Amino acid sequence: MDRLQIHIVISEELYTKNPESSELGKKIVSRSIEMIDELGFEAFTFKKLGQSIGSNESSIYRYFESKHMLLVYLICWYWSWIEYKLVFATANIQSKEEKLSAAIEILTRKVDVDNSFSYVNEVILNRIIIAESSKAYHTKDIDTENEKGYYKVYKRVVQRVSNMVKEINGEFDCPQMLVSTVIEGAHQQRYFSEHLPSLTNVQEGKDTIVKFYNNLVFKVIN
Amino acid sequence: MDRLQIHIVISEELYTKNPESSELGKKIVSRSIEMIDELGFEAFTFKKLGQSIGSNESSIYRYFESKHMLLVYLICWYWSWIEYKLVFATANIQSKEEKLSAAIEILTRKVDVDNSFSYVNEVILNRIIIAESSKAYHTKDIDTENEKGYYKVYKRVVQRVSNMVKEINGEFDCPQMLVSTVIEGAHQQRYFSEHLPSLTNVQEGKDTIVKFYNNLVFKVIN
DNA sequence: ATTTTTCAATAGTATTACTATTATATTTGT
DNA sequence: ACAAATATAATAGTAATACTATTGAAAAAT
Numbered sequence: 420m421d422r423l424q425i426h427i428v429i430s431e432e433l434y435t436k437n438p439e440s441s442e443l444g445k446k447i448v449s450r451s452i453e454m455i456d457e458l459g460f461e462a463f464t465f466k467k468l469g470q471s472i473g474s475n476e477s478s479i480y481r482y483f484e485s486k487h488m489l490l491v492y493l494i495c496w497y498w499s500w501i502e503y504k505l506v507f508a509t510a511n512i513q514s515k516e517e518k519l520s521a522a523i524e525i526l527t528r529k530v531d532v533d534n535s536f537s538y539v540n541e542v543i544l545n546r547i548i549i550a551e552s553s554k555a556y557h558t559k560d561i562d563t564e565n566e567k568g569y570y571k572v573y574k575r576v577v578q579r580v581s582n583m584v585k586e587i588n589g590e591f592d593c594p595q596m597l598v599s600t601v602i603e604g605a606h607q608q609r610y611f612s613e614h615l616p617s618l619t620n621v622q623e624g625k626d627t628i629v630k631f632y633n634n635l636v637f638k639v640i641n
Numbered sequence: 642m643d644r645l646q647i648h649i650v651i652s653e654e655l656y657t658k659n660p661e662s663s664e665l666g667k668k669i670v671s672r673s674i675e676m677i678d679e680l681g682f683e684a685f686t687f688k689k690l691g692q693s694i695g696s697n698e699s700s701i702y703r704y705f706e707s708k709h710m711l712l713v714y715l716i717c718w719y720w721s722w723i724e725y726k727l728v729f730a731t732a733n734i735q736s737k738e739e740k741l742s743a744a745i746e747i748l749t750r751k752v753d754v755d756n757s758f759s760y761v762n763e764v765i766l767n768r769i770i771i772a773e774s775s776k777a778y779h780t781k782d783i784d785t786e787n788e789k790g791y792y793k794v795y796k797r798v799v800q801r802v803s804n805m806v807k808e809i810n811g812e813f814d815c816p817q818m819l820v821s822t823v824i825e826g827a828h829q830q831r832y833f834s835e836h837l838p839s840l841t842n843v844q845e846g847k848d849t850i851v852k853f854y855n856n857l858v859f860k861v862i863n
Numbered sequence: 864a865t866t867t868t869t870c871a872a873t874a875g876t877a878t879t880a881c882t883a884t885t886a887t888a889t890t891t892g893t
Numbered sequence: 894a895c896a897a898a899t900a901t902a903a904t905a906g907t908a909a910t911a912c913t914a915t916t917g918a919a920a921a922a923t
């Protein structure tokens with residue numbers, strides 16, 4: 420297992436020029452998060468982003484090869500941050516069950532506090548992951564991009580939680596399948612609850628989603 | 642509950658001109674299914690489709706307002722067809738458990754026989770649903786489109802299976818959530834198993850996905 | 864037989880994603 | 894300190910895409 424990333428270091432493959440290396444780069448990242456959330460990924464363009472940060476379209480291409488790569492960068496950032504939260508929240512918990520429960524909470528809850536990890540607003544980024552991240556990997560380039568390691572961090576998060584499942588029940592055959600079902604399911608349910616509510620049973624203020632998936636996991640593995 | 646659609650009748654809102662009303666229309670639908678599968682939704686264009694069927698780009702706009710609406714049409718077609726399969730496969734099953742099990746099988750299995758419902762290849766369409774359908778509803782227009790009833794059939798399928806769950810356990814709080822988790826999860830797992838296999842535990846030829854979700858449902862509702 | 868309507872092709876336009884080139888800072892070497 | 898080298902970003906593009914306006918021909922209705 421790779422070393423945990425505290426300062427959120429993003430693999431060089433994901434950018435042309437490191438956005439952390441300049442003020443403009445940070446502005447690109449932080450404003451793009453806001454704009455993708457506002458406009459949606461399709462309507463978001465580098466031109467609009469450039470206008471909004473008082474910079475030129477082509478300057479943004481110095482940092483990111485395409486808006487697709489910018490999205491991949493943001494996704495990687497998000498999962499690196501989640502991995503950090505995950506390891507932190509589950510450290511020093513003795514009970515295997517409590518540990519897994521804490522992990523599920525991290526993966527399924529709505530992010531509603533911006534921890535102000537510098538220039539990235541995690542609350543908005545969480546909404547982008549929910550609404551837009553599937554567009555990053557539902558592409559014909561998925562196989563080559565996966566080989567390049569673009570989705571390494573996400574897979575590592577799944578692996579970490581799968582290991583917790585295995586700790587509780589070593590006989591259980593499909594831990595990765597269960598964990599990825601929970602992660603993606605929780606995101607989808609949050610989206611549905613806002614836009615296609617009849618596909619869910621979310622109740623106001625009760626954190627139905629966290630409870631549902633927590634209950635689901637423990638019933639399935641026992 | 643609405644009447645079951647045998648001949649697969651698609652709501653008029655989804656097209657500009659009914660593709661079933663002409664040979665060109667049917668060709669547009671059947672060839673678009675093949676091309677979206679081959680190229681992916683992003684690279685698929687009406688121009689390429691026109692060239693491929695020996696017709697003009699603009700002729701296709703007579704039938705569908707945009708490539709987005711064509712995708713919505715295909716999704717609606719697919720779920721109408723699944724609804725038909727579902728009702729057919731679960732009719733006359735006495736045992737509530739067997740009935741639900743049959744439903745889960747329909748929702749989670751890979752479509753591998755083209756039943757030749759005229760000009761639509763369901764095997765390829767199933768692949769499109771898995772790889773591309775999320776792009777249809779992860780849009781800023783989702784709320785207005787949902788109001789117009791574009792996703793009615795899908796929601797009805799979820800409702801039908803939720804009712805089967807309720808039949809078995811009337812106390813269970815989240816049937817829609819469970820059913821939509823299973824449907825979307827199964828699709829995602831099929832995609833992952835091909836492109837991001839470390840997120841799954843699929844074994845060759847064993848239909849792991851059907852068994853996993855069948856087991857999951859019955860453990861969760863009991 | 865003439866009008867009306869349907870149909871699809873041509874030839875566009877506006878926008879988008881991306882690039883080539885040039886201008887301007889900034890750093891480096893001497 | 895000052896020229897050379899490098900890094901940076903702005904201008905001004907191009908190619909391709911999504912979509913539209915117009916026109917001409919065929920089919921249907923009167």
